[in-house]
Amino acid sequence: MIELVIRQRTRDLGSFEVGRVLPFAKRRMVGPYIFFDRMGPKDMEPGLPLQADVRPHPHIGLSTLTYLFNGEITHRDSVGSEQAVGPGEVNLMTAGRGITHSERFERLRREGGMLDGIQAWVALPDEREEMDPGFWHYDSASLPVFDADGVVGRLIAGRLAGIVSPVRTESPQFYVHWRISAGARVSLPAEYPERAVYVARGAVELDGQRVDAGSMAVLTPGKAATISAVGDSMVMALGGDPVGPRYIDWNFVSSSSERIEQARADWSAGRMKLPDLDNKEFIPLPPKIGQMREPEPMS
Numbered sequence: 001m002i003e004l005v006i007r008q009r010t011r012d013l014g015s016f017e018v019g020r021v022l023p024f025a026k027r028r029m030v031g032p033y034i035f036f037d038r039m040g041p042k043d044m045e046p047g048l049p050l051q052a053d054v055r056p057h058p059h060i061g062l063s064t065l066t067y068l069f070n071g072e073i074t075h076r077d078s079v080g081s082e083q084a085v086g087p088g089e090v091n092l093m094t095a096g097r098g099i100t101h102s103e104r105f106e107r108l109r110r111e112g113g114m115l116d117g118i119q120a121w122v123a124l125p126d127e128r129e130e131m132d133p134g135f136w137h138y139d140s141a142s143l144p145v146f147d148a149d150g151v152v153g154r155l156i157a158g159r160l161a162g163i164v165s166p167v168r169t170e171s172p173q174f175y176v177h178w179r180i181s182a183g184a185r186v187s188l189p190a191e192y193p194e195r196a197v198y199v200a201r202g203a204v205e206l207d208g209q210r211v212d213a214g215s216m217a218v219l220t221p222g223k224a225a226t227i228s229a230v231g232d233s234m235v236m237a238l239g240g241d242p243v244g245p246r247y248i249d250w251n252f253v254s255s256s257s258e259r260i261e262q263a264r265a266d267w268s269a270g271r272m273k274l275p276d277l278d279n280k281e282f283i284p285l286p287p288k289i290g291q292m293r294e295p296e297p298m299s
Contacts, residue, residue: 001206001209001219001220001223001225002206002207002209002211002217002218002220003219003220004027004217004218005211005215005216005217005218006021006022006024006026006027006215006216006218007214007215008021008038008215008216013052014049014051014052015042015044015049015051015052016039016040016044016052016115017040017042018037018038018039019037019038020036021036021037021038021198021216022034022035022036022216023035023248027218028245028246029123029194029242029243029246030194030195030196030238030239030240031173031192031193031194031195031238031240031241031242031243032122032123032124032125032171032173032240032241032242033120033121033122033123033173033175033196033238034062034121034122034123034246034248034253035062035119035120035121035248036118036119036120036121036198036216036238037118037119037120038117038118038198038214039115039116039117039118039119040070040071040114040115040116040117041069041070041114041115041116042114042115042116043112043113044071044105044108044112044113044114044115045112046109046111046112047109047112048105048108048109048112050109052105053102053103053104053105054103054104055102055281055282055283056100056101056102056274056275056278056279056281056282056283057100057102057251057282057283058095058099058100058251058252058263058266058267058272059093059095059098059099059100059101059251059252059253060095060096060097060098060099060129060252060253060259060260060263061095061096061123061124061129061252061253061254061255061259062094062095062121062122062123062124062253063092063093063094063095063121063124064091064092064093064095064119064120064121064122065090065091065092065118065119065120065121065156065157065167065175066085066090066091066092066103066117066118066119067085067088067089067090067117067118067119067120067156067177068085068086068087068088068089068115068117068118069087069116069117069200069234070087070113070114070115070116070117071086071087071105071107071113071115071116071117072084072085072086072105072106072107072108073085073091073103073104073105073117074104074105074106074107075091075093075101075103075135076101076102076104076275076276076277076278077093077099077100077101077102077133077275078099078100078101078133078273078274078275078276079099079134079135080276080277081093081101081135082277083135083137085137087140088140088143088154089137089138089139089140090137090138090143090156090157090167091135091136091137092136092137092138092157092167092168093134093135094124094131094133094134094135094168094170095133096124096128096130096132096133096134097129097130097131097132097133098133098263098266098272099133100272100273100274100275100282101275102275102278104278118198118200120175120238121253122169122170122171122173123243123246123253124170124171124243124253125170125243125244126243126244126255128170128171129254129255129259131170136167136168138167140154142166143155143156143165143166143167144163144164144165146163149184150180150181150183150184150229151179151180151184151185151186152178153176153177153178153179153186154176154177155174155175155176156175156176156177157169157173157174157175158173158174158175158240159172159174160174160176160189160191161189161191171240171241171243172192172240173192173239173240173241174237174238174239174240175237175238176236176237176238177234177235177236178227178234178235178236178237179232179233179234179235180202180204180227180229180232180233180234180235181229182229182230182231182232182233183228183229184228184229185228185229186226187225187226187227188219188224188225188226188227188237189224190221190222190224190225192239192240192241193239193241193242194218194221194242195218195219195221195225195238195239196216196217196218196219196237196238196239197211197216197217197219197225197235197236197237198215198216198217198235198236198238199211199213199214199215199216199233199234199235200213200234200235200236201213201232201233201234202229202230202232202233203229203230203231203233204227204228204229204230204233204235205227205228205230206219206225206226206227207225207226210230213233219239247260249264249288250264250285250286252264264285264288267285268285
């Protein structure tokens with residue numbers, strides 16, 4: 001039932017910690033999901049330093065999904081968007097042929113408070129890798145919610161068990177947030193060839209095997225999985241149809257290594273437009289190391 005358990009690798013960013021789950025050496029992707037970072041949880045004091053913000057930087061070939069349990073992040077990008085994302089909401093940015101954006105902690109800087117959430121990247125299918133960039137925001141009321149037998153869920157993106165999220169997707173996939181009371185259980189259907197379960201809080205059992213907070217269990221295909229909460233728990237499940245192998249270098253994802261080299265050259269030469277409302281600084285291109293460089297946390 002469980003093919004692999006990935007324990008998040010924690011990196012201290014100074015003001016808070018980020019736990020990297022995907023990509024992992026033994027499992028680069030789950031369906032189209034190629035990047036999965038847990039931000040926090042961290043209770044922030046007012047006066048968060050500016051260095052905690054993520055300055056403008058580029059992407060190609062992917063969509064970013066930002067989903068928060070607590071806190072607020074303000075997004076600005078090169079297609080003119082400016083949008084804060086809060087708890088239970090989704091900021092979706094599709095890079096396609098190229099976009100730049102920043103992520104700022106302006107409200108937390110002013111007021112303090114808890115920061116806790118997930119940023120995931122979804123690799124675009126081959127025929128959509130060079131699509132026009134775009135940005136969409138979805139408030140919590142627009143996302144399907146289900147509540148029964150000790151399980152409260154929100155479908156963040158895609159389709160699962162006949163329920164469809166309004167969040168735009170470019171390939172078959174699902175991404176769901178469950179809060180499971182102690183002793184309750186929920187079934188994850190076998191409708192996708194690749195699936196994984198990340199425990200954000202508490203602990204669960206999957207067919208008798210315990211999975212603790214901060215771990216992602218990658219499931220074997222072909223059989224529904226029963227997730228049982230050992231105590232009150234919070235779980236993210238995700239997956240979908242594979243889109244094929246991808247190169248990943250810094251913030252660039254592509255089926256073509258030549259396309260990534262072009263993106264590196266474009267960013268280095270200043271050919272990628274900075275966000276309209278945040279164009280005074282940017283993250284320089286890091287040196288190339290070997291054949292792959294993992295993205296920085298909160299990229």
